[in-house]
Amino acid sequence: MILYVNDIQINVLQGMTIMHALINTGLLEQVVSGRKVYDEWGNEVGLDGALSEGIKIYVR
Amino acid sequence: MKKFQRFLFCCLFLFCLYISNAYSQQQEIRILHLNDFHGFTAAYKAFGSDEMLGGISSLAWLADRLRKEKPALFLAAGDMIQGNNWANLFKGKSVIELMNEMGFDAMVVGNHEFDFGQNVLKERISEAKFPFLGANVEGLDELKPYLIKELEGLKIAIVGIVTEDTPILTHPDNVKGLKFLSPVETVEKYTKELRDRVDIIIVLSHIGLNADMMLANKVKGIDVIVGGHSHTKTGRHMIIGKTIIVQAWEHAIVLGVLDLKVKDGKIIEAGSHLEEIKPKLLKKSDAVSSIVEKYSKMIDAIMRDVIGETEADLDGENVRVRETNLGNLIADIMRQTSGADLAIINGGMIRTSIKKGKVKVDDIYSALPFDNYIVAMKLTGKQIKETLEHGVSALEEKAGRFPQVSGITFSYSRSAEKGSRIKDIFVDGKPMEPDRDYVVATSDFLAAGGDGYRAFGEAIRVSNDFSVIGGTIKSNNLVYTDPGKWLRDVVVDYVKAKNKILSSVEGRIKEID
Numbered sequence: 001m002i003l004y005v006n007d008i009q010i011n012v013l014q015g016m017t018i019m020h021a022l023i024n025t026g027l028l029e030q031v032v033s034g035r036k037v038y039d040e041w042g043n044e045v046g047l048d049g050a051l052s053e054g055i056k057i058y059v060r
Numbered sequence: 061m062k063k064f065q066r067f068l069f070c071c072l073f074l075f076c077l078y079i080s081n082a083y084s085q086q087q088e089i090r091i092l093h094l095n096d097f098h099g100f101t102a103a104y105k106a107f108g109s110d111e112m113l114g115g116i117s118s119l120a121w122l123a124d125r126l127r128k129e130k131p132a133l134f135l136a137a138g139d140m141i142q143g144n145n146w147a148n149l150f151k152g153k154s155v156i157e158l159m160n161e162m163g164f165d166a167m168v169v170g171n172h173e174f175d176f177g178q179n180v181l182k183e184r185i186s187e188a189k190f191p192f193l194g195a196n197v198e199g200l201d202e203l204k205p206y207l208i209k210e211l212e213g214l215k216i217a218i219v220g221i222v223t224e225d226t227p228i229l230t231h232p233d234n235v236k237g238l239k240f241l242s243p244v245e246t247v248e249k250y251t252k253e254l255r256d257r258v259d260i261i262i263v264l265s266h267i268g269l270n271a272d273m274m275l276a277n278k279v280k281g282i283d284v285i286v287g288g289h290s291h292t293k294t295g296r297h298m299i300i301g302k303t304i305i306v307q308a309w310e311h312a313i314v315l316g317v318l319d320l321k322v323k324d325g326k327i328i329e330a331g332s333h334l335e336e337i338k339p340k341l342l343k344k345s346d347a348v349s350s351i352v353e354k355y356s357k358m359i360d361a362i363m364r365d366v367i368g369e370t371e372a373d374l375d376g377e378n379v380r381v382r383e384t385n386l387g388n389l390i391a392d393i394m395r396q397t398s399g400a401d402l403a404i405i406n407g408g409m410i411r412t413s414i415k416k417g418k419v420k421v422d423d424i425y426s427a428l429p430f431d432n433y434i435v436a437m438k439l440t441g442k443q444i445k446e447t448l449e450h451g452v453s454a455l456e457e458k459a460g461r462f463p464q465v466s467g468i469t470f471s472y473s474r475s476a477e478k479g480s481r482i483k484d485i486f487v488d489g490k491p492m493e494p495d496r497d498y499v500v501a502t503s504d505f506l507a508a509g510g511d512g513y514r515a516f517g518e519a520i521r522v523s524n525d526f527s528v529i530g531g532t533i534k535s536n537n538l539v540y541t542d543p544g545k546w547l548r549d550v551v552v553d554y555v556k557a558k559n560k561i562l563s564s565v566e567g568r569i570k571e572i573d
Binding site: 041 | 109223268292293294295309435505508510517520541
């Protein structure tokens with residue numbers, strides 16, 4: 001499944017979550033220290049949230 | 061005469077006023093909603109926050125209070141009965157008891173509701189005092205496609221849909237014989253069927269916000285989508301066309317509140333917010349607290365359950381520096397469970413040793429505290445070598461990436477350059493072939509690129525989409541995945557079945573200088 005974290009394209013397995021996308025991009029530590037994850041409409045999303053094809057998430 | 065005319069006029073006026081009110085009555089209703097609870101009964105601090113949020117007994121108290129203010133429905137948008145130990149150790153029975161007490165009106169099945177198998181799900185449905193919905197699931201008669209509720213004289217249809225991807229989000233055995241139909245086509249069918257029979261159509265959805273938005277775009281006539289699956293905190297409701305979409309984050313750390321004003325059977329005003337569950341500021345429902353406490357005590361007892369015996373100390377201390385018998389045991393279980401040729405895990409996933417003698421559930425949970433699950437995929441011999449090279453690339457730091465393996469033996473030279481340390485590799489006693497595909501079991505953490513392992517990601521990148529055909533995952537590279545069962549529970553089941561654990565260091569990993 002292709003998705004985008006901070007506009008960088010990554011591939012993860014179907015069934016993986018926001019947490020896996022952050023592990024893949026090395027951004028999990030930033031979230032552990034207080035940054036949050038948002039979808040492309042500005043909604044905060046939980047780390048166990050399901051991913052979907054083409055989804056865009058941002059860590060800030 | 062004039063007096064009489066005036067009297068008649070007044071009567072007529074009052075009558076007209078009454079008729080007009082009767083025909084254009086305005087109702088106010090409230091929808092309370094919760095999704096992706098995953099058995100999180102206790103409050104916790106989110107990463108980077110000092111504030112405790114959540115706690116199901118506080119949420120239950122608040123929900124009760126909010127329901128007293130106006131006529132309300134209380135809906136659950138899936139993934140309620142699996143996740144946390146409080147849910148998993150009772151296969152979701154604890155959660156249903158809680159939800160019965162809280163007075164939910166309906167729930168849609170989420171993908172994780174299938175994680176304990178269909179028989180368990182049927183039991184949970186039979187225990188629930190509210191209907192389980194699943195309009196796009198074929199083959200499970202216990203699921204109702206929709207429910208019609210009457211509230212303030214309004215007829216409200218609630219149609220339940222779950223993600224079409226469910227067969228690849230749980231073990232294939234859990235969904236054997238079931239068909240998951242397109243949410244769009246399903247909702248379209250039921251919207252047409254129900255539109256003239258009801259005032260309001262709510263879709264109770266477990267397909268994720270993106271899919272909810274697409275659904276609202278494609279199917280006209282949905283008034284409200286109460287969603288789940290993507291764990292989205294929709295601070296305020298979204299509107300797509302004429303459809304209102306809400307979702308209440310995760311783990312009962314917020315309660316979704318959607319207030320609707322309805323006139324002549326049409327929503328004329330909507331207001332929504334998420335009530336943060338701050339346990340310090342809220343009272344608790346005594347009844348819900350006592351259910352939480354009852355099962356928590358049972359968890360303590362389960363943790364002390366003796367499930368087997370080990371004839372040797374199982375070494376979880378040296379998993380970052382050398383082959384250990386506990387590393388071998390866990391890698392063996394993962395390989396056998398997934399039917400893989402070999403298994404490679406990171407030593408860092410094992411956190412403590414298990415002493416010789418009786419083994420309790422708690423021993424396994426302490427050794428494997430992370431919520432990892434088993435994944436198996438095809439890697440070439442070349443990719444396996446790269447994976448092992450990465451595993452021994454930080455020996456000096458005793459890093460968690462040091463591998464523990466099953467079905468494979470290899471030697472490495474500490475003094476060689478990083479990236480050239482691996483010497484011989486044997487799979488099933490034969491030299492590994494660089495261009496041959498092997499099925500490798502690992503954890504979801506490594507498959508996602510955790511601890512710097514990149515080869516699994518590369519295998520995913522070149523893999524085409526996959527599907528479940530006849531209960532088996534068909535894909536170029538992915539062979540096995542079971543996100544619904546934590547590795548620690550797989551190990552508990554294994555120890556229970558075997559009773560005696562015999563695991564030793566066998567020379568799977570050899571340092572040659």
